[in-house]
Amino acid sequence: xxxxxxxxxxxxxxxxxxxxxxxxxxxxxxxxxxxxxxxxxxxxxxxxxxxxxxxxxxxxxxxxxxxxxxxxxxxxxxxxxxxxxxxxxxxx
Numbered sequence: 001x002x003x004x005x006x007x008x009x010x011x012x013x014x015x016x017x018x019x020x021x022x023x024x025x026x027x028x029x030x031x032x033x034x035x036x037x038x039x040x041x042x043x044x045x046x047x048x049x050x051x052x053x054x055x056x057x058x059x060x061x062x063x064x065x066x067x068x069x070x071x072x073x074x075x076x077x078x079x080x081x082x083x084x085x086x087x088x089x090x091x092x
Contacts, residue, residue: 012069018061025054 031047 014061014065018058018065021054021058021061025051025058028054 028047028051032044032051035041035044035047
């Protein structure tokens with residue numbers, strides 16, 4: 001039995017977001033180093049700030065991944081049973 005209108009085959013995009021964040025972090029750090037070596041301080045600072053934003057996003061993504069698929073946001077939201085095909089709602 002489903003608890004709402006979510007698709008049965010829904011998948012979390014968190015792992016993709018994690019790997020895209022790692023890729024972006026590598027580019028931001030590379031840009032910071034490259035612009036610092038070239039003496040472009042403004043661009044180096046901009047890439048450094050972008051790297052900090054990406055690190056913050058990665059921390060949040062890892063936190064959400066560790067909470068698991070059945071994480072409930074608070075006590076006011078009741079937990080739900082996982083979908084079992086033998087427990088079909090009436091009329092399906």
